[in-house]
Amino acid sequence: MKKSLLMALFFIPPALRAGDIALYYLNNAALEWEGTGYRDNPSGWELKAKPEADALAFRWRQPVAQDLYTQVFYVRNKPYYSFENGNTADSTHQQTGETRMTFNEVSADLRRPLEDSSFGVMVGGQGVSQTFNRKDVLFGGTPTSSTVREALGALGGYIGVYTLGLPPAKGRGYYWDMESFIGHYFWTQNTVKDYEGSMHRNGFFYAARLEAGWQAGQMRLGAGWLRQELEIIVPAGKALPNGATASLPDNKTDFSSPFISVTYAY
Amino acid sequence: MPTKISFLSILLLLIGSVAAAGDLSVTVLPNASIRYEASAKHIPITYTDQFSGENSPVYLIEYTQTPTRQGYWGFSLMHTGVYGNGRYGNETVPDNQTGGIYQTDRLNVGFDDVMATYHAAVKSWPVEALFNMSVIRRFDYRKDFVIQGASQGGFDDINEQSAEGAGVGLTGTHGQGRFYARWLAYMNYYILIADAKTDTSYGEVFQAQGGVGLRLWKGSAVEFGGLRRYWYYPGEDHEIATPDGKTAFDSWERQVTWTTGLYLRIEQKFL
16 A cells, blocks of 8 residues: 555656546455466366455546646555465365455556547556465365465556546536546566466456546545456466466456545646 | 359449448458467366468458548448458367377368447547447368367368457548558457357457558549457357267367458548
């Protein structure tokens, strides 16, 4: 969480010139990760972890020219150790353990309205970092004292659509602020890859943020829903001494939560 | 040969039916590289397949209403496969149980992508936003099976899978004179509502293309460029029995297809 605050402090000074900044609190956000993959040994092909934890997000939007805006969005969850299991249909290969998943994501884009429309389009880039600390791993009932730290990373581009409805400047009234985009990861990385296999480095993601609320002067108080899905495909694969899986090549993460937000507009 | 004739007939029919107004274009990638990568848990025999790739023609027919800044619709059909003179590559399935090779066959990876697109102009720029709805039908043709060293004679197989999706993109055309440059990129997210051999799942198409064109006369233009298309989707592994009682693999859980090539595009505006 300290890193989140540092990131926020990094972005706040430039934002004070113009635009708006917003903080989001995501209560008990559902973070579902599912890893799958196929290796030349039989030690496992899927793992799942579904921790629910609070998360914080930060958004900064700034006009850079007439009808051209930039937006930066950052989100991070509060990590903790939670139950992880895999291969549940096969008792000899069944795996259980604890994993602590940390999710950091930053997106930055340029956006511009459509002609005669309340909608606009955006094009941007996204970077994501996802780390897993695994311990207390049982595989087929056999324990291991080994722990492992896996770090996934991905960089990609996205195209999306947004709509923004605001009361007159410094006025009072309802507002809405919504966006949705689809992206493609061009680069992916995994630190745990004893067996890399033939898997390609690619992936994709989509996200939607639906937000509405009330504006009074320069402040907005809102609520909404954030939904993301990320598919990070990367050469990966490692077996722990007891045969358990420590990393998998196909990593699908669903991130979904309602939120409340506070926005300060200049 | 009949398949080639039927595709040509459809093409000519489409051209004739829409030639009253709007823009019609035909894009051909005469020798596109079709690469395919797949993996699944066909336990304990195998986890992956290996495909040599193939080079096949790819066709794209597009019709749009007359473009306006207020927005307009377009429709397109993209095709590659044996109906369009597609070629076969070598597919190999390793045997991870006993070592060696479990299955070899000849594979053609084909698909049809029918897309409806709404074009909306970006404010004051020569750029359009694209809002797509698309249905892809995939056809994998396999023949010349050899399983555990035994030829399966004339046994062949067609595996079909569908995906329905929507997405967004951007396109721009720059240059008002005789020469112009055009680019396009879109990303579609897919779900699989109903198909032949797989469960409901998801996936993505990312396509980017760019080229330079020459405006000829009376609304006609010719364009040269390059295209790359990435299609990833998780399906479901599937096996079939051959007449000799062998098990042949014809579908995988994680499937990726890359289509890459140079294209020639001919466009005609009907006023």
